[in-house]
Amino acid sequence: MTELAPVLFLSHGTAALLQEDSRVRDYWKKLGQDALDHGVKGVIIMGAHWNTAGGDHRKIQIAMNPTPDFMPLIASDPKISEGFEPNPDLQTGQRVIDMLCNAGVHAEADTKFNWMIDSQIAIVGMFGVKSPPITIISQNAYWDPFFHSRLGAILRPLRKERYLIIGSGGGTHNLYRTEWKYSLGWKDVFAMESPPDDETLEFRQSIEDVFCKNxxxxxxxxxxxxxxxxxxxxxxxxxxxxxxxxxFAAGAAGELDDEGTETVLGAEVWELRSQCEQQYVIGKWPPSWRIKSAVSG
Structure with a gap:
């Protein structure tokens, strides 16, 4: 069987997850250390806040700004991200553009893109202020699930080269139903006076079933x-x-050769009453990739 890096679907949540005590915060650190211990070559991540609009349903963009700025993580202690500098991977970015274009996707470089919290939170949570090289991919604003799955499938071969592919979004994410009063008044994103709505709970279970049972x-x-x-x-x-x-993440682990690969819900927490921040891992790092310094440590 071909050795492949795992694929992650991470609910990035609010920046408060970087400082508040939770299983998610601890799990992010574990995922990042696990990647470093196995010689991760780079991260290819699709967030949720960068959407390529317009009339072209096959167009996406790749972050190719050599010196991107980044958004402040205002819901967390500034000390957590103090010293953080983006580490854009322009060489892999161009390679991603070429792979997508050769497969019929209208992919182009965005040389002015600045990093946003949908990627930053997960990256800082996993790797701290010093990350591996990062390639960020936009979504297409038609949000066709089959198209975004295909994007992951096109990039799947990069898993053989120790690239970690990540989809960053949310298990449940409905800003029309979030409750901010405890966050705004007491900086507590976990507090809730009543449980999440039944419909939200039902969908939360459904997405877990699809990931973990399939x-x-x-x-x-x-x-x-x-x-x-x-x-x-x-x-x-x-x-x-x-x-x-x-x-997108499912596409990167969605070929027949991927069947039998275990998917786990590693951690989750509820924020703002309606947001279920689930963290899924598809597959494992091959034991043979573990670097000697990690073994001896």
Whole structure:
């Protein structure tokens, strides 16, 4: 069997997750250390806040700014991200553009793109202020689940080269139903007076079932696309952008050769009452890739 890097679907949540004590914060650190211990070559990440608009349903952009600025992580202690500098991977970015264009995708470079929190939170949570080289991919604003799954499938071969592919979004993410009063008044994103709505809880269980009961392979790709027709999808996701990055991740682990690969829900926490910040890992780092310094440590 071909050795492949795992694929992640991470709910990036708010920047408060970087400082508040939770399983998610601890799990992010574990994921990052695990990647470093196995010689990760770079990270290819699709967030949820960068969407390529217009009339072209096959167009996306790749971040190719050599000196990008970045958004302040205002919901967390500034000391957590103090000294953080983006580490854009322009060489891999161009390679990603070429791979996508050769497959019929209208991919182009964005040389002015500045990093946003949908990528930053996950990157800082995993690697701290010094990350591996990063390639950021936009979504297409038509949010076609099959198209975004195909993007992941096109880039799947990079997993053989120790690239970590990440979709950053949300398990449930409906800003029309979030409750901010405890966050704004007491800086507590976990507080809630009542449990999440039944519809949100039902969808949260459905996405876990699709990931964990199907595992990797074509069933995962089809299952996540089908969930956009779930009767409670719109209750759980007021808009589509925090969901289709899951389809991107599924595409990167959605071939027949991926069948039998275990998918785990490693951690989750509820924020702002309605946001379920689930963290999924598809596959494992091959033991043979573990670097000697990590073994001896």
């Amino acid at each position: 595992g990797a392979g074509p069933k995962l790709r089809r299952g996540l696309a089908r969930l956009m027709k779930h009767p409670y999808f719109r209750d759980a996701h007021g808009t589509d952008e925090h969901y289709v990055s899951a389809c």
